[in-house]
Amino acid sequence: MFAGEYPSQLLENAVEQFASLPGIGRKSALRLALHLLRQPVENVERFSGAFTEFRKGVKYCRECNMITDSEVCPICEDGKRDCSVICVVESVRDVLSIERTGRYHGLYHVLGGIISPIDGIGPSDLPIEKLVERVKSGAVQEVILALSTGMEGETTAFYLYKKLSGLDIRITAIARGIGFGDDLEYADELTLGKSIENRQLFKF
């Protein structure tokens, strides 16, 4: 047996770096490292390069805080978007998820986190003042809160509500209820209860 877990320190380093990623254990990390060994050097260079270039080169939209390659993101720059609505989300991934639905045509405001006393994240750590400014300065008529449920998401939503409620806009939240195709019997009670409370006129 050799000193470390592997006969090569370079392999050890590569495995360690893969295993530092969320959801990747040391066994998968080894598999991935050995996969790279079978690729041409140029491909491995392109592989590695993509991450540093991304990390160093990516910008945040000066309007909505979405990631972008330029000063303003493609959504904020798109003249066809409805500038009267801003949807507040926690993360870049939430924007991508909503965009994939193809059902929303307004703008976004990416908080990049939520208020979380446990993690030491307070309101001043999030671009909330910037949101207030955007609402005050522009043609915004509605702010949609699309934050996660749970203590922290609700705290953040409440804080935003207090901050925005003096302004002359509608503040809405995305609908919560039973998903399409979901069986009632498998739904949790909170969701099912809310979906009954928040029932809407039947449309066909």
Added chain:
Amino acid sequence: MFAGEYPSQLLENAVEQFASLPGIGRKSALRLALHLLRQPVENVERFSGAFTEFRKGVKYCRECNMITDSEVCPICEDGKRDCSVICVVESVRDVLSIERTGRYHGLYHVLGGIISPIDGIGPSDLPIEKLVERVKSGAVQEVILALSTGMEGETTAFYLYKKLSGLDIRITAIARGIGFGDDLEYADELTLGKSIENRQLFKF
């Protein structure tokens, strides 16, 4: 919606590179890319650097073909290993698996693949002559074949057997049978059949 799937070409590249890894889909790739975004730049540089350094710097042991950082791997260099036995395996991972058992103290010979006409891999593409030379030149008394079962593994094992059978050594194969702790009722018939054929004297 933006032109591509993402509002940033740099993100797109990072996702594409992660998704090029085996077992990682585009959704996971996005999650990993956004994870990197939250890490300090130095960490991402160390992350990327580890892979190119590994790919470019890793060497193959001139004796057994195992990956190593020097000319000869730590196993071949270890004077305490039993030089009279060589265990032939397909891959680096197989060596690591056997080493983890702590039950084998001989040397290895890593083929780096198996004979596979479909993939265009013939005997001459594998370091088989090198194995024959090792056996001829040294104090080797036994070669253990630890190749995968199935058509290709068996073809390779048979080829090796033919190559080595003229030499004055024992050629053995690892035992196949029911795993420790496995229930007979769940074992496949081939394995169970073989484990009965290859039964051994009961020892306690």
